[in-house]
Amino acid sequence: MHKYANPTQFMRIANAIYPWVAGLCLLLFAAAIPVALMFSPPDYQQGETVRIMYIHVSSAWLMMMIYGIIAANSAMFLIWRHPMASIAARASAPMGAVFCALALITGMLWGQPMWGTFWVWDARLTSTLILFFLYIGYIALADAFEDSERGDKAAAVLALVGSVNVPIIHFSVEWWNTLHQPSILKAGKEGVGSSVHGSILLPLFLMMGAFTMFYFALLVLRLRSELLAAKIRNARLSQIAGHSAAQPAE
Amino acid sequence: MSVFTALLSRDLKLALRQSADSLTVIAFFAIATVLFPFGVGPEAEILSRIAAGVVWVAALLAALLSLDRVFTVDFEDGTLDQLLLNGQSMTFVVLAKVIAHWLTTGVPLIIMSPILAITLQLPAEGYGTLVLALLLGTPTVSLVGALGAALVLGARRGGVLLSLLVLPLYIPVLIFGTAAVEAALTGMPSAPMLSILGGFALIAITLCPFGTAAALRQAAE
Amino acid sequence: MAFENFAAFIDMGGYAAWVWTAYGLAAAALVGMLVISRRTLKAREREFEDLKANRR
Numbered sequence: 058m059h060k061y062a063n064p065t066q067f068m069r070i071a072n073a074i075y076p077w078v079a080g081l082c083l084l085l086f087a088a089a090i091p092v093a094l095m096f097s098p099p100d101y102q103q104g105e106t107v108r109i110m111y112i113h114v115s116s117a118w119l120m121m122m123i124y125g126i127i128a129a130n131s132a133m134f135l136i137w138r139h140p141m142a143s144i145a146a147r148a149s150a151p152m153g154a155v156f157c158a159l160a161l162i163t164g165m166l167w168g169q170p171m172w173g174t175f176w177v178w179d180a181r182l183t184s185t186l187i188l189f190f191l192y193i194g195y196i197a198l199a200d201a202f203e204d205s206e207r208g209d210k211a212a213a214v215l216a217l218v219g220s221v222n223v224p225i226i227h228f229s230v231e232w233w234n235t236l237h238q239p240s241i242l243k244a245g246k247e248g249v250g251s252s253v254h255g256s257i258l259l260p261l262f263l264m265m266g267a268f269t270m271f272y273f274a275l276l277v278l279r280l281r282s283e284l285l286a287a288k289i290r291n292a293r294l295s296q297i298a299g300h301s302a303a304q305p306a307e
Numbered sequence: 308m309s310v311f312t313a314l315l316s317r318d319l320k321l322a323l324r325q326s327a328d329s330l331t332v333i334a335f336f337a338i339a340t341v342l343f344p345f346g347v348g349p350e351a352e353i354l355s356r357i358a359a360g361v362v363w364v365a366a367l368l369a370a371l372l373s374l375d376r377v378f379t380v381d382f383e384d385g386t387l388d389q390l391l392l393n394g395q396s397m398t399f400v401v402l403a404k405v406i407a408h409w410l411t412t413g414v415p416l417i418i419m420s421p422i423l424a425i426t427l428q429l430p431a432e433g434y435g436t437l438v439l440a441l442l443l444g445t446p447t448v449s450l451v452g453a454l455g456a457a458l459v460l461g462a463r464r465g466g467v468l469l470s471l472l473v474l475p476l477y478i479p480v481l482i483f484g485t486a487a488v489e490a491a492l493t494g495m496p497s498a499p500m501l502s503i504l505g506g507f508a509l510i511a512i513t514l515c516p517f518g519t520a521a522a523l524r525q526a527a528e
Numbered sequence: 529m530a531f532e533n534f535a536a537f538i539d540m541g542g543y544a545a546w547v548w549t550a551y552g553l554a555a556a557a558l559v560g561m562l563v564i565s566r567r568t569l570k571a572r573e574r575e576f577e578d579l580k581a582n583r584r
Binding site (some may be wrong): 163 | 531562
């Protein structure tokens with residue numbers, strides 16, 4: 058596995074699979090959008106709003122998966138100093154934040170017609186909001202230093218701290234929620250959570266697959282971009298070094 | 308171990324000499340708390356309902372104010388590099404700094420909190436639990452805060468960034484800290500919440516010093 | 529097909545505002561990420577080419 062830590066090696070493979078991932082992404086979207094919007098039946102309880110759930114759950118899935126990927130890459134970066142790992146984490150974080158925001162907003166758009174309010178301090182919504190803040194903090198910390206390597210390291214430590222904390226926060230919020238929330242919302246939530254039946258699963262899995270492939274395809278583009286940025290920085294530095302070395306000789 | 312006690316006593320002496328720093332934090336704690344009656348009105352029912360939460364939130368914000376000073380002085384005057392070069396165990400250095408921070412800000416906040424709770428009309432049953440909860444919760448605040456402070460050493464806009472990083476991580480402490488007081492007020496046992504706060508402190512003291520030490524090493528490189 | 533005609537499809541059982549806003553925002557977010565990522569990639573490719581050209 059360590060062989061893929063080399064950026065050139067890694068990018069050779071990434072670039073080779075990129076057309077397949079991008080093609081699969083397009084194919085899945087081409088199937089998921091019509092099925093989710095037109096061909097799947099409305100839910101017996103939630104009517105047509107169930108269609109929001111397909112993108113809501115897909116965004117929520119990606120925001121969690123991307124956090125996991127960032128945490129795993131941060132661990133690899135801190136333990137084995139794999140440069141590719143920190144680049145992958147840095148390239149993923151903004152996408153994670155966007156999917157987190159998307160999960161929040163689609164959740165609100167789903168909540169208003171179903172619960173009669175845009176926002177409730179429901180355990181899942183609250184945890185998602187906190188995860189959004191963690192993403193923002195991660196991105197801000199990674200960008201806060203003149204020396205980008207220091208930013209990478211600090212952000213990696215933060216991601217690991219976060220991965221210990223996310224379950225604790227989730228457990229606390231869940232507990233806090235059962236302490237404070239009246240049980241009216243539970244009924245609405247059970248309808249979402251437990252009575253999932255077949256007609257919902259197909260569009261949901263298609264959409265989740267499409268979103269996931271979208272993330273991986275875009276990740277390849279963003280990795281190329283990050284590696285180029287590093288090359289540009291190095292070229293600039295060596296140019297400056299070359300100039301100052303040449304000056305005394307002249 | 309001698310470095311540990313030396314660092315601790317030096318930090319405490321420094322804090323005593325510059326006691327204005329600690330006093331500012333306490334003053335901030337008092338002012339932030341006193342703002343709430345103006346915001347929500349002076350009715351005793353509302354105030355006593357929110358008292359524990361307000362005291363906790365204000366204490367967290369006040370602790371946050373003092374955090375960016377924990378390592379900056381040592382970072383800027385080179386003490387940190389010295390300690391690293393001498394091959395000191397960074398974990399012990401961190402523990403000494405955290406204990407000093409807790410003694411100079413956590414303890415004053417705890418002492419101040421019942422007085423502020425009086426102004427917020429906290430019922431008599433709540434005081435003991437409030438102090439106990441703060442006693443068990445503030446070590447976690449100092450430990451996690453020190454980790455954040457080490458991460459933002461040398462960063463642009465370090466102070467604002469620190470609050471962005473650390474405040475979400477304080478939410479569990481806030482939840483169980485206020486829940487303990489609420490339980491005491493409604494005649495329920497508050498021991499479960501207090502033990503969870505103690506559990507958080509134990510998790511924090513086993514994990515945070517290592518992360519903080521790693522972050523300090525990165526900062527000094 | 530879950531809808532009888534095109535108007536019913538647009539109406540989304542009365543929830544048009546919520547469903548179409550959600551899908552519109554999701555589409556905007558995904559397309560936005562794609563456009564921004566591609567644009568920075570292209571800009572950096574150009575910058576890198578310029579740097580290489582200048583050095584020779």
